[in-house]
Amino acid sequence: MAADAILTAVGLTKEFKGFVAVDDVNLSVERGSIHALIGPNGAGKTTCFNLLTKFLQPTRGKITYKGDDITSMASADIARLGLVRSFQIxxxxxxxxxxxxxxxxxxxxxxxxxxxxxxxxxxxxxxxxxxxxxxxxxxxxxxxxxxxxxxxxxxxxxxxxxxxxLDPEMLLLDEPMAGMAEADVERITALIKRIAANRTILMVEHNLSVVANLSNRITVLARGKVLAEGPYEEVSKDPRVIEAYIGAGHG
Structure with a gap:
């Protein structure tokens, strides 16, 4: 885990009646970055996001924010710490x-x-x-x-x-471009770039061109596990990612 990580997850796991939706995920979000969580449908992105924002409690694993263990905290309490999910209010x-x-x-x-x-x-x-x-x-x-x-x-x-x-230090965006026309996508992309100047952002996003344009780092999930992580240029060329994500037609 990076020394300048603001949000980390170690061994994050969520099981629903025997089904493992998120499977031993390790994640490290660097302070001041825009980090995207992507993957094909059913990859576990939403569940992972809900665990990080405390809308779900993990079966196993640990989540830390600014070095403090927030694994058992409620979403309202972590919001007061400066970790805010957009649209949760x-x-x-x-x-x-x-x-x-x-x-x-x-x-x-x-x-x-x-x-x-x-x-x-x-x-x-x-x-x-x-x-x-x-x-x-x-x-x-x-x-x-x-x-x-x-x-x-x-x-x-x-x-x-x-x-x-709410003056968040870290902003979590859940599919900010969902259902938007192209002009709106461009406007919100520019807005996210602007507000990221003095904040950390973690977002789940389906639009790959938005991810390429905005993200410093990307984590790709597939079947609940981390498939790849790194800059877009590197991740987008990974044959496993192409097969699991782009090849599956989820763009």
């Missing part, structure tokens, strides 16, 4: 505006139980920071638009803004 309320949604996430960060009973004057203190976060994700012009009215790609950007409101 889903502080996106459909009938609130984009600005109001980000403001709610900022209130949560302060620990004021959303401040729903506070006066408008008190709530307005969050407006400047909320506006900054909307600008960061390219949503300034949509500040007063209800979340339900936002186009799909813009809604995903809003979800990322609400996650950034």
């Amino acid at each position: 889903s502080a996106v309320f459909p009938h609130f505006t984009a600005l109001e949604n980000v403001r709610i996430a900022l209130q949560r960060k302060r620990g004021d139980s959303y401040d729903f009973w506070r006066s408008q004057t008190v709530l307005n203190q969050y407006n400047d920071r909320a506006a900054e976060l909307l600008a960061d994700v390219g949503l300034t012009e949509f500040a007063e638009v209800q979340a339900a009215e936002l186009p799909y790609g813009r809604k995903r950007a809003l979800e990322i803004a609400t996650t950034l409101a």
